[in-house]
């Protein structure tokens with residue numbers, strides 16, 4: 607494909623925007639033509655770094671002026687729904703929106719409706735599905751290397767919307783995207799008392815209990831019961847053992863351990879994939895990551911545009927992950943199991959906090 611076949615724009619020139627901008631360099635056919643940030647100085651510096659010609663401080667002006675084919679929505683979550691809808695209405699063929707998809711299911715549905723209406727391919731950036739380690743773990747499960755999959759234990763620090771969204775999304779991926787039948791959850795809202803040295807939207811957490819512009823719990827636990835009988839046990843935030851996107855995967859004839867992310871100092875990050883067969887021997891595996899996950903995801907979007915097919919990070923899949931998070935919150939509020947589909951439009955967490963009804967405070 608000739609460079610410039612697909613004209614791309616990034617909205618939000620922050621940490622993750624940098625990853626998107628880098629990926630556009632590596633995906634054939636794409637050309638990053640414009641970037642937007644409310645902070646004009648940040649935007650200009652970012653454009654200089656990535657050799658982008660045009661900068662905007664207002665996303666609507668950019669969408670009208672550029673009519674980009676591909677839009678990356680890289681702002682904090684409270685803006686994901688409105689910016690995604692605006693990009694669809696401006697005729698973008700692909701919107702790659704950052705996780706978490708939105709703040710609640712009403713917003714997620716608004717995004718899906720807009721994308722269907724305009725024929726836009728909406729993707730939610732749970733890019734770890736394109737990480738060689740998790741992809742290899744999924745293949746081992748699919749090929750029966752651990753017999754029948756029975757249970758997935760997933761661990762991540764942070765909070766359910768910000769970080770648990772990757773954890774739940776990967777759990778669904780590892781189990782072949784089988785539907786979730788029901789969710790049982792608990793949350794804790796204690797004072798964690800740490801300040802993340804990297805920022806990551808947590809600096810204000812101890813004062814406001816907010817991260818990335820929305821409320822967040824300090825810890826969450828979840829049980830997901832999948833339609834195929836597989837169970838998942840999730841540990842999130844202060845209730846998690848050390849690790850980020852770290853999994854213990856049990857089957858009838860073996861076990862896989864995979865994760866966490868290869869970098870990061872605060873938590874235990876093993877960055878490993880190993881397989882225990884029924885013989886009792888562990889095998890260390892080192893699958894090759896041929897390009898970074900975001901680049902692979904972007905290449906796959908181009909392939910869907912050119913040749914059709916589905917994308918692993920589809921908006922529908924993003925919504926299914928969002929539904930599980932909202933069901934976990936609802937279970938914590940109602941103190942009972944929640945059966946899916948769960949269509950409640952608002953965030954039970956936000957409502958619980960507003961009503962002063964958080965169970966463990």
Ligand SMILES: NC(=O)c1ccc[n+]([C@@H]2O[C@H](COP(=O)([O-])OP(=O)(O)OC[C@H]3O[C@@H](n4cnc5c(N)ncnc54)[C@H](O)[C@@H]3O)[C@@H](O)[C@H]2O)c1
Nearest residue numbers: 618619620621622623642643644645680681682683704705
């Ligand atoms: N997929 C991943 O692995 C991953 C990793 C990190 C962050 N994220 C997600 O990416 C999103 C952004 O996180 P971040 O860490 O990059 O945040 P950030 O604070 O570093 O960057 C956000 C940028 O958006 C800009 N902005 C705010 N309002 C805007 C508006 N109306 N129009 C244009 N720009 C605006 C800000 O000025 C800032 O530069 C969050 O949803 C976060 O959860 C995803």
